[in-house]
Amino acid sequence: MKSFFKRRLVLARLAALFALPLLTLRRAHAQSEALDAMVAKITGGAPLRSGRVKLEIPVLADNGNSVSLRVAVDSPMTPASYVKSIHLIAPKNPRPNVAAFFFGVGAGRAQISTRIRLSGSQGVLAIAALSDGSFWSATAEVAVTVSACWDAS
Amino acid sequence: MSLRRLSLGLFAALVAGTAVAQTAVRPAPLKSGIEFTGAEVRALQNDEFANPAMLWVLRGTALWTQPAGKDNRSCASCHGDATTGMKSVATHYPQIDKSSGSLINLEGRIQQCRERRQNASPLKYESEELLGLTAFVRMQSRGMPLAISIDGPARAYFERGRDFYYKRVGQMNLACAHCHQDNWGKKLGPEIISQGHGNPYPGYRLEWQTMGSLHRRFRSCLSGVRAEMLPQGAPEYLDLELYLAWRSGNLPVETPGVRR
Amino acid sequence: MAARIAVPANARRGDNIEIRVAIQHPMETGYRTDDNGTAIPKNVINKLACRYNGVEVFRAEMGSGISANPYLSFFIVAGSSGELRFDWVDDSGVAGSERAAILVAG
Numbered sequence: 060m061k062s063f064f065k066r067r068l069v070l071a072r073l074a075a076l077f078a079l080p081l082l083t084l085r086r087a088h089a090q091s092e093a094l095d096a097m098v099a100k101i102t103g104g105a106p107l108r109s110g111r112v113k114l115e116i117p118v119l120a121d122n123g124n125s126v127s128l129r130v131a132v133d134s135p136m137t138p139a140s141y142v143k144s145i146h147l148i149a150p151k152n153p154r155p156n157v158a159a160f161f162f163g164v165g166a167g168r169a170q171i172s173t174r175i176r177l178s179g180s181q182g183v184l185a186i187a188a189l190s191d192g193s194f195w196s197a198t199a200e201v202a203v204t205v206s207a208c209w210d211a212s
Numbered sequence: 213m214s215l216r217r218l219s220l221g222l223f224a225a226l227v228a229g230t231a232v233a234q235t236a237v238r239p240a241p242l243k244s245g246i247e248f249t250g251a252e253v254r255a256l257q258n259d260e261f262a263n264p265a266m267l268w269v270l271r272g273t274a275l276w277t278q279p280a281g282k283d284n285r286s287c288a289s290c291h292g293d294a295t296t297g298m299k300s301v302a303t304h305y306p307q308i309d310k311s312s313g314s315l316i317n318l319e320g321r322i323q324q325c326r327e328r329r330q331n332a333s334p335l336k337y338e339s340e341e342l343l344g345l346t347a348f349v350r351m352q353s354r355g356m357p358l359a360i361s362i363d364g365p366a367r368a369y370f371e372r373g374r375d376f377y378y379k380r381v382g383q384m385n386l387a388c389a390h391c392h393q394d395n396w397g398k399k400l401g402p403e404i405i406s407q408g409h410g411n412p413y414p415g416y417r418l419e420w421q422t423m424g425s426l427h428r429r430f431r432s433c434l435s436g437v438r439a440e441m442l443p444q445g446a447p448e449y450l451d452l453e454l455y456l457a458w459r460s461g462n463l464p465v466e467t468p469g470v471r472r
Numbered sequence: 473m474a475a476r477i478a479v480p481a482n483a484r485r486g487d488n489i490e491i492r493v494a495i496q497h498p499m500e501t502g503y504r505t506d507d508n509g510t511a512i513p514k515n516v517i518n519k520l521a522c523r524y525n526g527v528e529v530f531r532a533e534m535g536s537g538i539s540a541n542p543y544l545s546f547f548i549v550a551g552s553s554g555e556l557r558f559d560w561v562d563d564s565g566v567a568g569s570e571r572a573a574i575l576v577a578g
Contacts, residue, residue: 156535
């Protein structure tokens with residue numbers, strides 16, 4: 060009897076051991092599919108290349124309510140070659156589409172600074188849409204800490 | 213949330229046995245809370261434009277010259293240009309109000325002015341108007357060392373404030389002193405415990421996502437230790453404000469500060 | 473809704489100048505409740521545009537991922553002296569605007 064229970068226990072543990080990564084993988088997979096769809100909405104299916112975009116954001120955020128960031132895209136910003144827009148995505152936010160910024164003719168640099176909300180630690184994605192129809196991106200991992208004290212004030 | 217509860221709960225368990233002295237002591241060396249925040253918060257506070265609290269100060273600046281009440285008088289009608297008339301004034305608050313003989317803080321003084329000089333209705337304690345005006349007036353003392361008095365009639369308020377500071381409260385059975393006097397500089401969860409000075413308030417807290425008064429900050433701490441939160445302006449909070457102002461020694465006014 | 477605009481004081485024609493804007497707005501996420509436990513509806517500034525002497529130079533489409541009291545900085549090429557005008561609207565339909573003079577030398 061004893062060994063039976065033991066065997067049961069071992070089996071259960073083994074099953075749990077395998078199920079856990081499977082579950083997280085499945086979640087990660089679902090999330091990446093959702094992210095792909097969001098990206099496709101911006102790129103229209105065009106390839107997303109990494110590079111030309113610089114995303115400056117703290118590695119460790121003091122508070123997820125306000126995380127300062129700067130996005131700068133390498134572009135001459137001339138009528139022949141310019142950045143049309145910059146898009147910010149925080150995949151783990153309840154609404155991952157954070158913002159989109161559009162540059163007009165008088166915009167001197169393809170650069171923006173703002174403060175965003177991050178619902179937990181995650182990789183923030185910045186996408187730049189260029190006038191030649193190409194799309195460039197950068198990601199940055201941000202660890203978000205939760206304050207030590209519960210505040211009901 | 214559960215992590216927070218765990219870390220503070222563990223902390224409460226750890227300090228449960230330690231006895232707390234009832235004597236008024238200042239932390240040494242004195243450090244403003246800004247020294248315990250991350251680079252991002254410091255940058256926000258130091259950038260006059262990016263500091264979100266400045267939006268409230270802007271409101272206060274406009275209110276200063278805006279006539280109010282039946283007498284149709286503005287703050288400026290009596291006090292003139294705040295940059296000169298209000299310079300260093302806030303460093304002396306809270307103080308004993310000569311007319312009533314009782315303790316009054318800057319918010320209370322503004323309310324008193326509205327009532328007696330402007331014949332206007334009082335502002336709500338945590339309203340944008342009162343936060344804006346208080347921050348605007350206090351900002352005229354920015355960088356100047358606090359200089360309050362605990363002599364004469366202020367003494368009794370000071371002593372009550374000190375007793376409040378050392379009194380265990382709430383489900384966690386913690387006093388202010390357990391965190392901010394005995395254990396400042398140590399880690400609590402992801403944060404470093406500060407010395408708990410009131411010098412940045414009214415200030416902007418990222419946690420609140422808005423501007424708040426020092427008394428709201430007291431409420432935050434009390435909710436953190438699961439104690440009863442008193443309303444802003446409560447006499448207990450006024451006593452504590454005086455004690456804290458004394459305890460801050462010559463730390464400079466940082467209003468409008470930014471905290472996490 | 474208080475708002476502030478920062479424009480460099482000594483711009484010269486052709487300079488790339490930084491424009492900053494800060495607006496007082498809670499940028500309600502829709503995930504918060506009030507003191508009575510009632511859900512506070514989502515209400516964010518969803519559109520903001522900046523026009524320089526009438527021509528749109530910058531536009532932002534924002535969601536609840538932008539922090540409360542939104543802050544934005546971007547760059548424009550200083551052309552002629554005139555006016556920078558910001559217009560925005562939130563989910564509840566409340567619109568705001570703020571302008572700043574821009575002085576360009578040369």
